[in-house]
Amino acid sequence: MMKTVTCTAPVNIAVIKYWGKRDETLILPLNDSISFTLSQDEMCAKTTISISPTFKEDKFWLNGKEESLENPRIQNCLKEVRRRASKRKHESGVEGTLNWHIHICSKNNFPTAAGLASSAAGYACLVYALGQVYGIEGDLSSVARQGSGSACRSIYGGLVQWYKGEEDDGTDSVAQSIAPPEHFPDLRVVICVANDGRKKTGSTIGMRRTVLTSRLMQYRIQESVISRTAAMKKAIKEKDWSKFCDLTMADSNEMHAVCQDTSPPCVYMNDTSHTVAALIHQYNDVKTTSGNVNHKVCYTFDAGPNACLFVPGAVVGELLGLLMRAFPPSPTQNTDTYITGIPIQPTDLTRELKSLAEEDGQPTGKLKYLIHTKIGDGPRDLTGS
Numbered sequence: 227m228m229k230t231v232t233c234t235a236p237v238n239i240a241v242i243k244y245w246g247k248r249d250e251t252l253i254l255p256l257n258d259s260i261s262f263t264l265s266q267d268e269m270c271a272k273t274t275i276s277i278s279p280t281f282k283e284d285k286f287w288l289n290g291k292e293e294s295l296e297n298p299r300i301q302n303c304l305k306e307v308r309r310r311a312s313k314r315k316h317e318s319g320v321e322g323t324l325n326w327h328i329h330i331c332s333k334n335n336f337p338t339a340a341g342l343a344s345s346a347a348g349y350a351c352l353v354y355a356l357g358q359v360y361g362i363e364g365d366l367s368s369v370a371r372q373g374s375g376s377a378c379r380s381i382y383g384g385l386v387q388w389y390k391g392e393e394d395d396g397t398d399s400v401a402q403s404i405a406p407p408e409h410f411p412d413l414r415v416v417i418c419v420a421n422d423g424r425k426k427t428g429s430t431i432g433m434r435r436t437v438l439t440s441r442l443m444q445y446r447i448q449e450s451v452i453s454r455t456a457a458m459k460k461a462i463k464e465k466d467w468s469k470f471c472d473l474t475m476a477d478s479n480e481m482h483a484v485c486q487d488t489s490p491p492c493v494y495m496n497d498t499s500h501t502v503a504a505l506i507h508q509y510n511d512v513k514t515t516s517g518n519v520n521h522k523v524c525y526t527f528d529a530g531p532n533a534c535l536f537v538p539g540a541v542v543g544e545l546l547g548l549l550m551r552a553f554p555p556s557p558t559q560n561t562d563t564y565i566t567g568i569p570i571q572p573t574d575l576t577r578e579l580k581s582l583a584e585e586d587g588q589p590t591g592k593l594k595y596l597i598h599t600k601i602g603d604g605p606r607d608l609t610g611s
């Protein structure tokens with residue numbers, strides 16, 4: 227006798243960043259955050275869970291390697307799901323499977339811990355799959371949150387808000403969908419991977435240090451992120467793309483400013499990141515001057531050097547062309563391995579854009595590859611399909 231489920235869950239990218247906790251055990255944030263869930267066609271986590279009365283102990287494999295289940299974050303997720311399942315069993319009177327041991331097998335199809343939101347997809351997938359195994363109904367975001375804060379947003383598709391909540395027990399610190407994936411039609415996402423190795427200072431330690439040492443963080447939490455979140459919600463509701471772009475870049479820059487203001491500083495962006503950011507500002511100046519603000523592009527950086535760009539479909543070919551000029555693939559790399567996802571559509575760059583890429587001489591930094599993807603749905607249960 228055995229029950230098995232297989233599920234996938236998406237990555238999400240925040241446009242209003244979560245940085246700093248008010249409770250480290252329950253993982254309660256100091257501010258609300260807003261994110262886009264990315265399509266699972268290019269990047270996702272996949273988890274298979276089996277439970278059986280014949281299993282002798284709980285076991286866990288991550289990317290093919292057996293890992294300890296002692297990790298308190300995994301334990302907290304397991305405990306909370308089992309608590310909800312036992313309540314349900316009690317209510318329905320149905321004989322449960324709660325005493326059976328569990329085998330969990332998780333993997334990502336993209337680099338782990340590279341600032342590519344792998345823990346968000348991983349924990350969202352684990353919790354969603356546990357929910358399917360034990361037949362739990364209702365919101366799972368507050369369980370996923372206990373694995374990794376940003377994971378709570380990967381429980382839903384499209385645009386998602388994670389409310390910081392007011393309660394000490396975290397019951398109101400949940401994520402909710404605020405708009406479906408097609409809210410900004412034909413929106414593309416381009417991730418400029420400068421480094422997919424493990425990051426130097428993980429987000430958990432980095433944000434703890436910021437909360438303890440940065441005075442600029444007080445300004446962010448008490449003032450600026452509150453008004454920016456309200457402005458962002460308005461821009462999203464009114465589909466004001468130009469405003470959305472400005473707010474997204476401002477929030478990323480503020481997060482990296484508080485990281486820099488931390489002692490010792492947490493430095494995540496590198497030369498390549500700064501070059502990409504400068505290119506995007508120059509590109510937007512051209513679009514603003516020509517009155518085409520709906521073709522603006524914006525960047526955001528998590529705790530790593532990789533830019534995540536939000537790009538209207540109408541200009542994605544042009545933008546990829548610009549990036550390819552600024553960061554040519556190495557001679558051994560062909561375009562197919564340089565850009566994954568939807569293939570580049572070659573378009574004629576305008577004269578202005580050509581001069582942009584050449585303006586400051588050779589840009590510094592290098593890109594390893596680009597991921598071209600879209601906005602997508604929440605987790606899926608693949609069992610039986």
Ligand code: DP6
Pocket residue numbers: 239240242243244245253259345346373374375376377429430527528529
């Ligand atoms: C920069 O969710 O990885 O990506 O809750 O400690 O696991 P923990 O941190 P994590 O932090 C993500 C930080 C960020 C911004 C964001 O996704 O909002």
